[in-house]
Amino acid sequence: MTTQKTILFVDDNPVDRTLISRLLAKSGFTVILAEDGPSGLRMAKEGKPDLILLDILLPHISGIELCKKFKEDASIFDIPVIFYTSIDTPKHLIDYASYGACDYIQKTTPPEELITAIKAVLE
Numbered sequence: 001m002t003t004q005k006t007i008l009f010v011d012d013n014p015v016d017r018t019l020i021s022r023l024l025a026k027s028g029f030t031v032i033l034a035e036d037g038p039s040g041l042r043m044a045k046e047g048k049p050d051l052i053l054l055d056i057l058l059p060h061i062s063g064i065e066l067c068k069k070f071k072e073d074a075s076i077f078d079i080p081v082i083f084y085t086s087i088d089t090p091k092h093l094i095d096y097a098s099y100g101a102c103d104y105i106q107k108t109t110p111p112e113e114l115i116t117a118i119k120a121v122l123e
Contacts, residue, residue: 006030008049010040027115037061056085071100
C-alpha cells in the first residue's frame with residue numbers, strides 16, 4: 001500500500017489555490033496551501049511535503065527567491081519543487097533547474113498534464 005503524498009501549493013491567487021487544491025485532492029494528494037513566500041517557507045519546514053508546487057510571481061519574495069531559500073535550508077532542500085506560473089515564457093527558455101526546481105509548468109497547461117508531471121517527479 002502506498003501512502004498518500006502531500007503537496008504544498010504556494011500561490012497568492014485565491015482562485016488558483018482553490019482550483020488546484022481541489023484538483024490535487026481529487027487526484028489523491030493531501031494539500032497544504034500558502035499564499036506568499038514567508039508562509040510557504042514556514043509551511044515547508046512544518047509540513048515537510050513530498051513536493052512543492054510554486055508560483056513564481058508572489059508578493060514579498062518571488063517564487064525564484066523562495067525556491068533558492070528552500071534549497072539553502074538543510075531541513076527541506078531535498079523536497080522537489082515545480083514552478084507553476086502564468087509567465088508564458090516557453091519552458092526551454094527558462095533555466096528553472098539553476099534555481100533548484102525540477103520542472104516548470106505554465107498555468108495554461110491542461111490539468112491532466114499537471115498531475116502527470118507531479119506524479120513523474122514523485123516516482
